[in-house]
Amino acid sequence: MQDHTSKASLDTSIALQKFGVGQPVRRKEDDTLVRGKGRYTDDCSLPGQLTAVMVRSPHAHGVIRGIGTEAARGMPGVRGVYTGADLAAANYGPFTCGLPMKSRDGAPLLQTNRLALATDKVRFVGDPVAFVVADTLAQARDAAEAVELDIEPLDAVTDAEAALQPGAPQLYDHIPNNVALDYHFGDTDAVNAAFASAAHVTTLDIENTRVAAVPMEPRVGLASYDANTGRYTIQLPTQGVSGNRNTLAKLLGVPNDKVRVLTGQVGGSFGMKNISYPEYICILHAAKDLGRPVKWTDERSTAFLTDSHGRGQQIHAELALDAAGHFLAIRLSGTGNLGAYITGVAPLPLSLNVGKNIGSVYRTPLLSVDIKCVVTNVTLMGAYRGAGRPEANYFLERLIDRAADEMGIERLTLRKRNFIKPAQLPFTACSGVTYDCGDFAGVFADALEHADYAGFAQRKKDSRKRGKLRGIAVGSYLEVTAPPSPELGKIVFEADGTVRLITGTLDYGQGHATPFAQVLCAQLGVPFDAVRLEQGDSDIVHTGNGTGGSRSITASGQAIVEASQQVIAKGKAAASHVLETAEADIEFEAGRFTVAGTDRSIGIMELAQKLRDAKLPDGVPSSLDVDHATQGPPSAFPNGCHVAEVEVDPDTGVTQIVRYTAVNDFGTVINPMIVAGQLHGGVAQGIGQALMEKMSYDASGQPITGSLQDYALPRAEDIPLMTVADHPVPTPANPLGTKGCGEAGCAGSLGSVVNAVLDALKDVGVKSLDMPLTSEKVWRAIREAKQSAAA
Numbered sequence: 197m198q199d200h201t202s203k204a205s206l207d208t209s210i211a212l213q214k215f216g217v218g219q220p221v222r223r224k225e226d227d228t229l230v231r232g233k234g235r236y237t238d239d240c241s242l243p244g245q246l247t248a249v250m251v252r253s254p255h256a257h258g259v260i261r262g263i264g265t266e267a268a269r270g271m272p273g274v275r276g277v278y279t280g281a282d283l284a285a286a287n288y289g290p291f292t293c294g295l296p297m298k299s300r301d302g303a304p305l306l307q308t309n310r311l312a313l314a315t316d317k318v319r320f321v322g323d324p325v326a327f328v329v330a331d332t333l334a335q336a337r338d339a340a341e342a343v344e345l346d347i348e349p350l351d352a353v354t355d356a357e358a359a360l361q362p363g364a365p366q367l368y369d370h371i372p373n374n375v376a377l378d379y380h381f382g383d384t385d386a387v388n389a390a391f392a393s394a395a396h397v398t399t400l401d402i403e404n405t406r407v408a409a410v411p412m413e414p415r416v417g418l419a420s421y422d423a424n425t426g427r428y429t430i431q432l433p434t435q436g437v438s439g440n441r442n443t444l445a446k447l448l449g450v451p452n453d454k455v456r457v458l459t460g461q462v463g464g465s466f467g468m469k470n471i472s473y474p475e476y477i478c479i480l481h482a483a484k485d486l487g488r489p490v491k492w493t494d495e496r497s498t499a500f501l502t503d504s505h506g507r508g509q510q511i512h513a514e515l516a517l518d519a520a521g522h523f524l525a526i527r528l529s530g531t532g533n534l535g536a537y538i539t540g541v542a543p544l545p546l547s548l549n550v551g552k553n554i555g556s557v558y559r560t561p562l563l564s565v566d567i568k569c570v571v572t573n574v575t576l577m578g579a580y581r582g583a584g585r586p587e588a589n590y591f592l593e594r595l596i597d598r599a600a601d602e603m604g605i606e607r608l609t610l611r612k613r614n615f616i617k618p619a620q621l622p623f624t625a626c627s628g629v630t631y632d633c634g635d636f637a638g639v640f641a642d643a644l645e646h647a648d649y650a651g652f653a654q655r656k657k658d659s660r661k662r663g664k665l666r667g668i669a670v671g672s673y674l675e676v677t678a679p680p681s682p683e684l685g686k687i688v689f690e691a692d693g694t695v696r697l698i699t700g701t702l703d704y705g706q707g708h709a710t711p712f713a714q715v716l717c718a719q720l721g722v723p724f725d726a727v728r729l730e731q732g733d734s735d736i737v738h739t740g741n742g743t744g745g746s747r748s749i750t751a752s753g754q755a756i757v758e759a760s761q762q763v764i765a766k767g768k769a770a771a772s773h774v775l776e777t778a779e780a781d782i783e784f785e786a787g788r789f790t791v792a793g794t795d796r797s798i799g800i801m802e803l804a805q806k807l808r809d810a811k812l813p814d815g816v817p818s819s820l821d822v823d824h825a826t827q828g829p830p831s832a833f834p835n836g837c838h839v840a841e842v843e844v845d846p847d848t849g850v851t852q853i854v855r856y857t858a859v860n861d862f863g864t865v866i867n868p869m870i871v872a873g874q875l876h877g878g879v880a881q882g883i884g885q886a887l888m889e890k891m892s893y894d895a896s897g898q899p900i901t902g903s904l905q906d907y908a909l910p911r912a913e914d915i916p917l918m919t920v921a922d923h924p925v926p927t928p929a930n931p932l933g934t935k936g937c938g939e940a941g942c943a944g945s946l947g948s949v950v951n952a953v954l955d956a957l958k959d960v961g962v963k964s965l966d967m968p969l970t971s972e973k974v975w976r977a978i979r980e981a982k983q984s985a986a987a
Contacts, residue, residue, distance in 0.1 A: 260315065271335065278482065305543060310474070313327070359373075387564040409506060416493040430455070501899065506580020515599055517599060531569075532567050535572060553675060583744075589671070616636055644837075646921050655841070666842070667844070669948050671949075674835040675939060683752055683825065685752065687822045694727070704743065747828075754826050858879065860920075874941070880910055
């Protein structure tokens with residue numbers, strides 16, 4: 197028979213095997229979410245709350261001559277009607293971009309300094325110019341329709357390249373030629389010399405299409421103000437409460453501690469909810485002015501107008517190679533479409549992040565990037581899943597396939613010839629970023645095997661017999677994740693036997709509660725079901741950079757590990773008192789503090805409770821609680837290879853993805869089931885952009901894809917069953933060896949899907965097409981190619 201200590205240790209060991217790192221533990225929150233028991237911001241209400249409705253510009257560009265509010269003010273239930281003049285009197289700050297980016301001449305990024313409500317000009321359809329607060333939503337809507345707008349229309353420009361042309365409409369007097377940032381990276385002379393000496397140069401003009409984020413949950417806010425304390429509180433769906441609190445406090449002109457941000461469940465974001473929006477300042481102002489809570493909920497139609505979009509570039513891409521097919525240099529130039537206002541991160545994915553990621557898994561010596569970030573009369577652009585990483589990998593994979601065809605080198609051979617080899621790691625890429633580890637050729641080989649690449653020729657023959665065109669392509673990728681930033685790891689042992697884990701990242705669909713609990717259980721041996729994750733209250737989450745850039749598991753993981761080490765150190769000091777021995781004799785393993793060489797021990801949960809009630813001498817910790825902020829690990833480099841196989845119906849242009857394989861190096865995988873889910877979601881979004889999604893505008897700046905009736909999203913039938921495998925090379929850069937996975941699906945899918953369709957279309961003479969590869973676009977290309985061949 198085992199003694200109590202041995203049994204407790206055995207039970208803990210079994211629990212760690214079941215819930216530890218690497219186990220496919222089911223997500224803690226799923227039962228709540230699938231049963232409709234989640235609590236999103238729109239589910240929240242406060243006593244006496246009012247409702248706000250925004251009044252928006254119907255013009256893409258125009259001068260505000262007047263805003264008539266008298267009729268609206270006199271309507272039933274109306275408590276307030278506000279314009280830009282009202283907010284200007286409150287002296288709120290402008291929305292700016294905090295990135296310290298500079299143009300090639302050293303001049304700083306030119307700010308658009310957006311106000312919450314436009315006062316002089318409107319610059320895109322949907323630009324807010326006023327808002328109404330009333331007792332009910334119906335009353336607020338009626339009054340909003342009664343607001344009279346006198347806007348003198350101006351010519352609009354929606355295309356970034358058109359915005360650069362002489363005579364194009366100018367959005368801002370202080371932004372000449374509409375260029376807010378003329379970004380440059382690289383040694384131009386060295387790159388030009390490499391191209392001049394190259395045996396072959398491949399060039400492509402590529403459109404990286406603008407897409408809408410379309411999360412399940414639209415934006416919403418519920419604001420209140422405490423006149424006694426001078427404190428604002430706002431409930432929002434965000435990607436991190438600490439950063440959003442700081443931004444809102446700056447805009448309001450108050451100290452950070454005068455703003456509280458609360459976030460419950462979040463129905464998706466993909467980068468879009470990581471910035472502050474004018475509506476939030478508007479309802480905070482009204483809550484203070486009226487002395488009552490004010491709620492605003494967006495609708496899908498206005499979300500298409502006003503939520504930040506993603507992507508949006510016109511790129512001229514070039515690859516220089518020697519006679520054997522070795523890469524010599526990459527040269528990128530073109531434009532990025534910022535939209536009407538510059539958000540907090542917009543220039544980053546359009547310029548710098550493209551440069552940081554374009555090197556991918558290949559040993560290209562030289563790189564130059566020249567991208568003009570341009571303001572236009574369309575919706576603002578922001579981060580969207582990957583934020584520069586997917587497009588960079590896409591540009592390069594498109595170039596490689598084209599170069600292989602032009603040089604007569606087999607596509608796989610050309611890639612193998614240029615992979616960074618394990619012996620060359622650490623490797624400083626042409627971007628200047630140093631990759632610490634990886635097995636790029638090994639990942640590639642695994643992907644080809646899992647995809648049965650060798651059997652493709654027979655499958656192609658079978659497709660041809662059925663009148664279908666079949667294509668296959670690989671999409672290798674590497675991502676540079678978010679740079680270091682402070683992150684919170686706070687651990688609190690509660691009286692009810694639970695353990696609160698508080699971090700500054702925020703779960704908006706990733707499933708943080710389960711893998712974070714797995715990490716904590718592995719470190720401290722606490723019961724898995726006892727761990728309760730908190731991320732959504734800025735009063736508690738005092739530090740953190742939110743979720744984004746595939747950083748959550750690396751940043752929060754390191755914070756949890758470091759905080760756990762502090763818990764153990766405190767526990768050893770406390771256990772030495774409880775077990776009446778020297779602290780140096782205390783050992784910790786699997787959740788128990790033990791006197792070395794004896795069977796005397798105490799579990800961590802029991803010790804935490806004993807400290808709560810005990811009278812302790814000086815020097816003995818009164819609790820095991822830890823409030824720790826890490827400086828964050830450096831960027832990691834998740835990478836992989838995706839293989840897409842498609843069939844195209846030449847009579848209709850319809851493309852079907854018939855096989856999809858993804859092999860990835862995410863370093864240490866904490867929960868393979870959650871990682872697979874993240875990968876599936878990213879691939880789905882990549883397929884959407886590749887085959888069907890695009891935000892389009894007419895010549896006057898009116899959006900023509902402004903609802904789900906005319907903006908195509910992938911459905912379940914469009915997403916194939918996927919073969920997913922891991923090829924982990926844990927990174928030494930953080931204590932868990934993790935690399936991040938949230939954006940990898942997009943990074944691997946764009947190039948593999950588009951190149952697979954182009955591979956299928958080779959048989960009928962189609963050489964190049966831009967996303968989205970809609971059935972109509974593919975059908976027309978096939979038709980034109982056949983007509984050209986016949987002529």
